[in-house]
Amino acid sequence: MAVSVQSVTTIEAGVPEIMAVLADVESLVDWSEAHRAVEVREADDDGWPIVVWEQISQYGMTEEMVVRYEWYDGEVSWTLESGTNQMVQNARYVLTDNGDGTTRVVFDLEVELKAKLPGVVVKKAQKHIADVATAGLREEVLRRYG
Numbered sequence: 001m002a003v004s005v006q007s008v009t010t011i012e013a014g015v016p017e018i019m020a021v022l023a024d025v026e027s028l029v030d031w032s033e034a035h036r037a038v039e040v041r042e043a044d045d046d047g048w049p050i051v052v053w054e055q056i057s058q059y060g061m062t063e064e065m066v067v068r069y070e071w072y073d074g075e076v077s078w079t080l081e082s083g084t085n086q087m088v089q090n091a092r093y094v095l096t097d098n099g100d101g102t103t104r105v106v107f108d109l110e111v112e113l114k115a116k117l118p119g120v121v122v123k124k125a126q127k128h129i130a131d132v133a134t135a136g137l138r139e140e141v142l143r144r145y146g
Helices: 015-023 025-031 119-145
Strands: 003-011 035-043 049-058 061-072 075-083 086-097 103-113
Touching: 003 119, 015 025, 015 075, 015 086, 015 103, 015 119, 025 035, 025 049, 025 119, 049 119, 061 086, 086 119, 103 119
Parallel strands: none
Antiparallel strands: 003 103, 035 049, 049 061, 061 075, 075 086, 086 103
C-alpha cells in the first residue's frame, strides 16, 4: 500500500528562482542529504531534465532509481520508472507566488516499497524526506539568490 506525506514552507524568493534550483537536479547531492549521485539521462530541447537516474541512501537503505519529470509553470512532478526498493514513487512541488516576494512551496510524496514494512516506519521516513525536500530546497534557494 502506498503511503503519502506533504510538507509546506514559504521561501523568500520568486517562483523562477525556485524552479531554477529544482531544474538543477544534479545539485541535489549538495542540498539533499539523501542523494548520493544524480545523472540526467534525457533532457528536452530547452534543457529541462526529463529522465533522471538517482542514487539515494537513507536509514541504511540504498536506492537506485530512474524517475521521469514533467515541468509546468510553477510546478514539477516526477514518477518512478524503475527502482531497486520502490514500486511506486510520485512526487510534486507546487509553487504559488504570494505577491510579496515570497513563494509558498507544497511538496507531496507518495511511496510504495517492494518490501513490506510497517506503515509507521515508512511514514516516518517519508516525513523526514519531505522535510528535507522543503527545508533543503529553501536553504539552497536562499544560498543562491538570498
